[in-house]
Amino acid sequence: MTSGADEASDDPAREIVLVTRPAGPRAPNPVEALREVVSNSVGMAAYTASTLASLIEQTVSYAVETSVNAALDRVVPAIADAIIERLDLTDLVLEQVDLNRIITSALDGLDLTQLVIDRVDVNAIVAEADIDAVIDRVPIIPLADYVIEEIDLPQIIRDSTSGIAGDAMNTVRRQGVGADQVVSRIVDRIVLRRRQRKLDAPGSPESLAARSTDDSDRGSEGGTT
Amino acid sequence: MTTFREYREAVAQGRRPQYELPTLPSDAVDFQGDRAGFVSRAVAAGIDVVLVFLTVLGTIAVLWMLSFIVDPGTDGGSFGDSRVPPVVLMIGYGYALNVLYWTVGWATSGRTIGNLVMGLRVVNYKGRHPRWIGAFLRAVFCTVFPFGLLWVIVSGANRSVQDVVIRTSVIYDWVAGIPGLGSKAEPTTGSEPTSE
CATH class of the missing domain: 4.10.290 (Bacteriorhodopsin Fragment)
Known part of the structure; x- marks a missing residue:
């Protein structure tokens, strides 16, 4: 027994045509359509509301910040000037700040010698010196x-x-x-x-003693200098 | 090296600058104070003996000339025909003179003329020149037994028989001129001589 395909292969003049037939249209469901429309409308409305709220918030925030900054730019310097005028900052620093600690810390971090070498013209100073x-x-x-x-x-x-x-x-x-x-x-x-022979003798030679004694001693030695 | 600050402090404490030219050559500093060897000591002793011998000859010459004054006759005077003292007497005189010469030289400065020429000095166990007794004993010993000097050649410390017995040393000590009588140089090393 042979199939149709085998027969087609046996006879090249014959063709096989495959035809697909779409399924038949289904009947629309009105409830689902309505629900889809409602759902899309609600989503669109929520998105629009969110966007609008964000835009309003940014606008208001910018306006407030600009206004506050402008106000602070005017008010703070005036207040600071008023405060500084009423305070003695020098006394305040002297009383409240540990200057020695600050200076010591600063000096520890500096190589003063190298700083002088780099920054000071020693030759110029010497040239001007007396x-x-x-x-x-x-x-x-x-x-x-x-x-x-x-x-x-x-x-x-x-x-x-x-x-x-x-x-x-x-x-x-x-x-x-x-x-x-x-x-x-x-x-x-x-x-x-x-x-080696042991040549060390007791005492010190006068020829060397004359080198370490003072003039008077050397004079008494009678020419041993 | 002495710093300038140390030098100024020393001067402030009374130390005086030294300008005098030293007489000791720099290459001779290292062995000053060391015990001298055989050759130097033998040459020094030889110089001394020659000087004593010349003195004896001079004495003989003087006596010979005096004999003509004392006894201008032809019989030769009290010493006989030769007009000179007997040889034995003059040898004894020479030995005595040698002992006296070395005693005085070593007891006063530690040096004789021969020592001075060769740059030597005799010191006792304290490092000073010998006392009169020590110098005399050493002079007698050296005069009677001069061969004791030969022990310097084989000694491990350049010491003669006399040095070992009397506890003396002969050291290199180059000085110029004639040193003053008595040494003021204090011993600094302080080491006692070792017996051999």
Whole structure:
């Protein structure tokens, strides 16, 4: 058994036409139509009322705010002036405000040194300063003495001049010390002494004591300066 | 480094600025006060012995010349034909002179001429120059037994036999000129010499 479609496929000259038929119109329901009309009318009316109320509210609010602001712009300055005229604000601040705390807080938040460096022209201040007055207050002679002593100028002079003059006695002494060290080193190596010789002696040498004693003591030492 | 403020305070307290040229070379500061080695001490002792020997020779020369004044004859006077004292007597004289010379030098300043040339000073266990008794004993010991100096070579503290026995030390102490009699330098290190 073969279906119609199979037959159509078997015969290309035949066509199949599908025809749809709409359902038949239903009869209108008057109650539902009326209810729909009423419902739409009520919704439209509610929306219109809401919109109108919002518009009125905005209009009134704007009008009131504008009026109040205008009134305050006129009244408040006058009242404030009247109050300020009747108050001593300076005393009020001094009595009621902890100025030290405010200043301390402000200073803590500032780098005054950097502020001065950034904002102050130090060179201009120095250029305008009276340097002579400053120098007059500087103890020049003690300062020179201090520099001479700190750089050990006498020793520098002596070292520079002794090379020219040639200190024969110190040369002999220096050679003696060098020979002492050579002999000690050789003997210590021979006797396998590992630690250094203990050369500390009691007392202080006069040659060094002369450096620390005052002039009178040095004079009594008879040329040990 | 001393600040200028500290310097001014020191000056205000009476300290005087030092302008005098130091005689101590800067490279010699480090070993001042250390015990001296064998060579320096031997050279110093040699200088002293030579000076004493020259003094003995001078004494002989003076006696020889005096012998002509005292006894201008040809027999040589009281010392015989040579007109000079016997050698043994002069050796004894030399030893005595050496003891006297070292005693005086060490007891007064801690230095003899040889020490002065080589920049040495003899100190006792307190760090000062020896007293007369100590200087005399040391001089006798050094004169009679000069080989005690050889112990400096092997000593671990550069001390001779005399130093060990009499508790003395010979230190580097370079000074110029002839130091005054008696040292005012107070000992500051205060360490006692160690026995070997």
